[in-house]
Amino acid sequence: MAQLGNEYLALKKLVDDHVLDYFPKLDERTKVLSDSMEYSVTAGGKRLRSVLCLSFYKMAEEGADPAFALPFAAAIEYIQTYSLIHDDLPSMDNDDYRRGKLTNHKVYGEDMALLAGDALQSLAFETMLSDADKCDDPVMKARKVKAAFEIAKGTGTSGMVQGQVADVKTVSQNCDYATLRFIDANKTGAFIKSAILAGCFLGGADQKLIDAAALYGDCIGEAFQIVDDILDIISNVEELGKNTGVDAELNKSTYPALLGLDNAKKRVGELLDTADDAIAAFDRYGIARDITKFLRDEIN
Amino acid sequence: MAQLGNEYLALKKLVDDHVLDYFPKLDERTKVLSDSMEYSVTAGGKRLRSVLCLSFYKMAEEGADPAFALPFAAAIEYIQTYSLIHDDLPSMDNDDYRRGKLTNHKVYGEDMALLAGDALQSLAFETMLSDADKCDDPVMKARKVKAAFEIAKGTGTSGMVQGQVADVKTVSQNCDYATLRFIDANKTGAFIKSAILAGCFLGGADQKLIDAAALYGDCIGEAFQIVDDILDIISNVEELGKNTGVDAELNKSTYPALLGLDNAKKRVGELLDTADDAIAAFDRYGIARDITKFLRDEIN
Numbered sequence: 001m002a003q004l005g006n007e008y009l010a011l012k013k014l015v016d017d018h019v020l021d022y023f024p025k026l027d028e029r030t031k032v033l034s035d036s037m038e039y040s041v042t043a044g045g046k047r048l049r050s051v052l053c054l055s056f057y058k059m060a061e062e063g064a065d066p067a068f069a070l071p072f073a074a075a076i077e078y079i080q081t082y083s084l085i086h087d088d089l090p091s092m093d094n095d096d097y098r099r100g101k102l103t104n105h106k107v108y109g110e111d112m113a114l115l116a117g118d119a120l121q122s123l124a125f126e127t128m129l130s131d132a133d134k135c136d137d138p139v140m141k142a143r144k145v146k147a148a149f150e151i152a153k154g155t156g157t158s159g160m161v162q163g164q165v166a167d168v169k170t171v172s173q174n175c176d177y178a179t180l181r182f183i184d185a186n187k188t189g190a191f192i193k194s195a196i197l198a199g200c201f202l203g204g205a206d207q208k209l210i211d212a213a214a215l216y217g218d219c220i221g222e223a224f225q226i227v228d229d230i231l232d233i234i235s236n237v238e239e240l241g242k243n244t245g246v247d248a249e250l251n252k253s254t255y256p257a258l259l260g261l262d263n264a265k266k267r268v269g270e271l272l273d274t275a276d277d278a279i280a281a282f283d284r285y286g287i288a289r290d291i292t293k294f295l296r297d298e299i300n
Numbered sequence: 301m302a303q304l305g306n307e308y309l310a311l312k313k314l315v316d317d318h319v320l321d322y323f324p325k326l327d328e329r330t331k332v333l334s335d336s337m338e339y340s341v342t343a344g345g346k347r348l349r350s351v352l353c354l355s356f357y358k359m360a361e362e363g364a365d366p367a368f369a370l371p372f373a374a375a376i377e378y379i380q381t382y383s384l385i386h387d388d389l390p391s392m393d394n395d396d397y398r399r400g401k402l403t404n405h406k407v408y409g410e411d412m413a414l415l416a417g418d419a420l421q422s423l424a425f426e427t428m429l430s431d432a433d434k435c436d437d438p439v440m441k442a443r444k445v446k447a448a449f450e451i452a453k454g455t456g457t458s459g460m461v462q463g464q465v466a467d468v469k470t471v472s473q474n475c476d477y478a479t480l481r482f483i484d485a486n487k488t489g490a491f492i493k494s495a496i497l498a499g500c501f502l503g504g505a506d507q508k509l510i511d512a513a514a515l516y517g518d519c520i521g522e523a524f525q526i527v528d529d530i531l532d533i534i535s536n537v538e539e540l541g542k543n544t545g546v547d548a549e550l551n552k553s554t555y556p557a558l559l560g561l562d563n564a565k566k567r568v569g570e571l572l573d574t575a576d577d578a579i580a581a582f583d584r585y586g587i588a589r590d591i592t593k594f595l596r597d598e599i600n
Contacts, residue, residue: 024457029482033457033465086418091389091410110391111468114414115461118386121418122456125425129449138438145445149429156422157324157333161415165333168411182329 002297004046005290011051011066016042018070019050019077022127036108036116037123040081044099048224049195050076055286056196056213060203062283069202071131072147075124076195079155082120085113087164125152139204147198154194163187175253181222189221212281216288219275223268223295229254230264230299265299272296302597304346305590311351311366316342318370319350319377322427336408336416337423341381344399348524349495350376355586356496356513360503362583369502371431372447375424376495379455382420385413387464425452439504447498454494463487475553481522489521512581516588519575523568523595529554530564530599565599572596 004012019041026034050073057069066073088095088103089110095103105113125148132144153159163186170179196217200210233256256264272292279288304312319341326334350373354366366373388395388403389410395403405413425448432444453459463486470479496517500510533556556564572592579588 026462030462030465032469033462086414089414091414114386114389114391115465118421119457119461121421122452122461126452126456129445129452132445133449141442145429145432145441149433152422152426152429156426157419161419161422162326162330162333164415165330169332
């Protein structure tokens with residue numbers, strides 16, 4: 001099992017320690033709302049997007065204190081959590097468990113899960129806007145606005161939600177490589193990239209760094225998805241002790257099914273090479289190369 | 301039937317004409333998303349919140365062009381529409397019709413209605429943040445950030461969504477006056493007030509005007525809800541030709557039930573007097589007095 005490095009784990013701890021700092025204090029009549037939001041926000045996970053945001057912020061600005069970017073890291077986790085709560089609802093994937101815990105609607109009911117998701121999206125923007133509003137320095141305020149706008153774009157109609165729609169509309173259909181790329185690039189890639197770019201904007205990165213970060217984001221977004229598909233096959237093979245796992249997976253529209261397992265692994269290698277090259281534009285690499293190494297280790 | 305004035309109708313037309321200006325152009329694979337969003341955004345309604353935003357913007361700044369505030373008016377309508385789409389879902393009110401048209405999930409399915417609502421909330425913040433991001437004047441940028449933050453607060457965890465939660469949790473329970481006020485002040489009042497304050501912030505209103513606008517917003521938010529309850533009773537009485545409508549209504553937790561019909565009307569009068577007095581702080585009244593007059597006419 002591949003491991004993430006110490007810098008990644010330190011940033012993840014920072015997010016875990018502060019992710020509830022921006023929660024409202026509600027009175028008894030509506031405390032169930034913040035309870036249900038907290039239940040899912042603290043349900044675990046790698047905190048990949050928020051850690052990327054904090055790390056690229058540090059990479060863009062020498063001596064940057066990641067605490068400055070915490071409202072954005074928290075907002076990113078609120079959006080990620082809202083998307084998972086809504087994705088698990090009966091009208092979507094109808095999942096009872098996520099990461100070994102009951103899903104939000106199984107604990108709090110469908111109506112509360114719907115509202116907890118709505119509230120988390122709202123709280124994300126409230127948190128970023130509050131931070132931008134109280135900032136008196138016009139340069140820093142402009143950076144915060146640009147970062148929040150980037151996250152809105154990556155997670156909305158032209159990004160994550162569009163990807164969800166494409167996924168819902170093609171589910172149980174065999175789709176071609178271009179459609180699979182379209183779904184994943186929007187559903188997961190756009191948010192990962194926007195979290196990275198938000199970090200760059202907060203750190204005042206110039207256009208050269210922004211372009212490099214965008215390319216890195218595109219590459220690791222795609223690589224994560226292909227690696228996920230490959231790991232599904234490998235774990236099925238190990239679990240069943242034979243190759244039926246592969247056969248079953250190859251009937252679904254996954255990267256290994258469409259490219260072949262070897263070509264899928266080769267594609268991951270190419271993407272990670274491009275990502276590593278792109279990141280050379282920065283003076284500091286932060287966790288960027290930890291992540292490419294982690295992804296290489298996952299499938300080797 | 302009371303009528304809204306010409307200035308109200310002109311601002312409403314401005315909103316109706318431009319409410320789709322900030323919609324994304326999606327490709328064939330996901331066009332159903334923007335179709336379902338458009339279906340509900342253009343399904344009618346008074347556009348009360350966005351018209352209030354535009355009008356208070358004009359009231360706060362002499363010679364202000366309401367077109368400047370259109371991204372905020374559109375964003376307000378996106379949030380209002382998302383809240384209605386989600387409110388109509390089977391796990392919430394389970395409504396098949398709204399304003400004589402099939403509800404979003406009856407046309408597009410529950411999964412798409414969920415995603416269309418999510419996307420509209422996202423698009424609201426994307427639209428406001430895009431407008432703030434591209435603004436080069438630091439004073440105007442700061443105003444836009446403050447306005448967007450105000451809308452996030454009024455419609456989120458401490459405002460509209462909290463009100464929805466309180467409503468869901470007390471439904472079919474008799475509640476007392478304080479709880480009814482808590483529900484309505486959050487569910488509808490907070491958004492109305494935040495739309496008004498957003499207009500004031502965009503127009504650079506000073507603290508005296510902001511306080512006056514906040515008081516006006518509180519009063520008309522409450523008055524609208526009491527008037528709605530009174531109209532429900534009056535229309536039931538007219539429809540049934542006898543007073544059973546009143547009796548039926550009086551068993552539910554409504555303002556007339558809790559205060560008595562005459563006291564409810566008296567309370568509306570007091571609220572509208574306070575609203576009119578508050579608005580005297582402004583040099584221009586815009587539609588503010590049209591609205592108090594409209595509400596007086598509705599129940600007399």
